[in-house]
Amino acid sequence: MSEAIKAATLEYTTRLGDDSVVLGHRISEWISYGPFLEEDIAYGNVSLDYIGRARMFYTYAAELANDGRDEDDFAYMRNDREYRNLLLMEMPKGDFAYSQVRQLFADVYYTYLLPELLKSKDETLSAIAAKAIKETKYHLRRSRDWVLRLGDGTEESHKRTQKAVDALWGYTHELFDMDETEQLLADAGIGVDVSRLRDAWLAKVTEILTEATLTLPTEEWAVRGGRIGYHTENLGHMLTEMQIVHRSFPGCKW
Amino acid sequence: MTEIPLMPVEQYERLQLRSDEAVKDLWDLLDAVKDPEVPALSLWDLGVLRDIKRNGKQIVVTITPTYSGCPAMNAMAEDITQALNDAGFSDVEIKTSLAPAWSSEWMTQEGRRKLRNYGIAPPEDAELDEDGLTPDAHALCPHCSSRNTRRISEFGSTACKALFQCNDCNEPFDYFKKI
Numbered sequence: 001m002s003e004a005i006k007a008a009t010l011e012y013t014t015r016l017g018d019d020s021v022v023l024g025h026r027i028s029e030w031i032s033y034g035p036f037l038e039e040d041i042a043y044g045n046v047s048l049d050y051i052g053r054a055r056m057f058y059t060y061a062a063e064l065a066n067d068g069r070d071e072d073d074f075a076y077m078r079n080d081r082e083y084r085n086l087l088l089m090e091m092p093k094g095d096f097a098y099s100q101v102r103q104l105f106a107d108v109y110y111t112y113l114l115p116e117l118l119k120s121k122d123e124t125l126s127a128i129a130a131k132a133i134k135e136t137k138y139h140l141r142r143s144r145d146w147v148l149r150l151g152d153g154t155e156e157s158h159k160r161t162q163k164a165v166d167a168l169w170g171y172t173h174e175l176f177d178m179d180e181t182e183q184l185l186a187d188a189g190i191g192v193d194v195s196r197l198r199d200a201w202l203a204k205v206t207e208i209l210t211e212a213t214l215t216l217p218t219e220e221w222a223v224r225g226g227r228i229g230y231h232t233e234n235l236g237h238m239l240t241e242m243q244i245v246h247r248s249f250p251g252c253k254w
Numbered sequence: 255m256t257e258i259p260l261m262p263v264e265q266y267e268r269l270q271l272r273s274d275e276a277v278k279d280l281w282d283l284l285d286a287v288k289d290p291e292v293p294a295l296s297l298w299d300l301g302v303l304r305d306i307k308r309n310g311k312q313i314v315v316t317i318t319p320t321y322s323g324c325p326a327m328n329a330m331a332e333d334i335t336q337a338l339n340d341a342g343f344s345d346v347e348i349k350t351s352l353a354p355a356w357s358s359e360w361m362t363q364e365g366r367r368k369l370r371n372y373g374i375a376p377p378e379d380a381e382l383d384e385d386g387l388t389p390d391a392h393a394l395c396p397h398c399s400s401r402n403t404r405r406i407s408e409f410g411s412t413a414c415k416a417l418f419q420c421n422d423c424n425e426p427f428d429y430f431k432k433i
Binding site for chain 1: 321324353385387388406407409410413417
């Protein structure tokens with residue numbers, strides 16, 4: 001592996017880990033607040049899947065970095081400006097409709113991203129994708145069911161779900177942006193060219209939103225910056241809560 | 255005509271590993287290590303225990319996680335190390351292998367029987383739906399063997415299970431998902 005490719009792979013793996021840990025933590029905020037017990041448990045399960053992915057990505061990132069850091073250092077010892085997650089993942093949990101719409105956008109994204117990552121020439125990234133693909137099928141079935149149920153539900157649930165779609169739409173454009181690092185890896189057969197996933201993502205999301213009697217936003221606005229560390233104010237607050245125990249008691253074990 | 259049950263290739267390959275004389279005693283020793291979440295199953299039954307090698311005095315054990323976020327994996331690694339230490343092997347290394355990804359096909363026949371006796375329906379006791387996912391009904395009830403059952407929740411008490419209820423005996427039960 002050339003040095004340039006290795007550095008890019010480290011950056012890319014960290015980004016994928018950041019997406020997973022941030023979304024996983026956000027979902028975990030629902031635990032004990034779910035509308036009923038089974039849903040509470042479902043959120044816990046989905047959250048664990050994402051945190052598990054993050055652990056695998058960070059463990060690999062630590063191996064590539066080879067500078068004495070471990071997976072925990074990646075998760076707990078970096079500040080918001082050092083995080084490289086997509087902004088969609090860090091948006092607050094909002095109401096139930098808001099979280100389910102965000103989940104639908106993310107689940108459809110991973111439905112198309114993971115089979116491409118599976119083809120990666122990097123064996124570890126491919127292996128992580130192989131595990132995650134199976135989990136994402138279950139995630140998507142759940143978020144799709146909920147968006148259909150809420151969108152095509154009562155007047156109130158419809159209103160809230162539409163509001164969530166409108167509020168989150170501007171954060172979805174960033175999902176398909178490529179930069180030099182990702183282009184280098186896509187050309188090398190290691191990373192995924194996410195710009196090619198947009199049409200499939202849009203078609204699937206349109207299909208589900210339409211079935212849920214929701215309207216696809218036409219307003220053109222987009223917020224970007226997660227991949228270069230420019231975050232919304234939400235991430236800092238989330239990391240404060242996520243990192244405080246580890247930072248207060250370094251090396252502490254259960 | 256009677257069908258002859260064939261052993262899945264994955265299980266045949268695993269049995270081959272066990273027959274290696276150099277590490278046979280270690281496989282037998284680790285049969286005592288159970289899944290902390292489903293204590294009816296040994297790690298061998300579950301399929302998480304992939305390989306054991308002797309490297310001089312060092313014992314190298316390879317495990318594969320069931321689900322990405324399975325919180326029991328750390329406990330399993332610690333339990334393996336403890337069991338080997340107790341048997342006098344002080345130098346133990348646990349390796350985690352991600353590829354090939356764990357599949358419920360790796361679970362042993364014995365493990366499937368133990369699961370059912372424990373009150374958990376094993377993966378083959380439900381027909382997957384057209385998407386290859388857990389169906390919304392008809393998993394075999396491990397208590398009364400009825401097919402008249404329904405899914406209560408896709409996500410159960412652990413990542414590997416879904417929750418069902420039997421319409422005949424009314425008992426709820428876990429179904430070990432097929433992945």
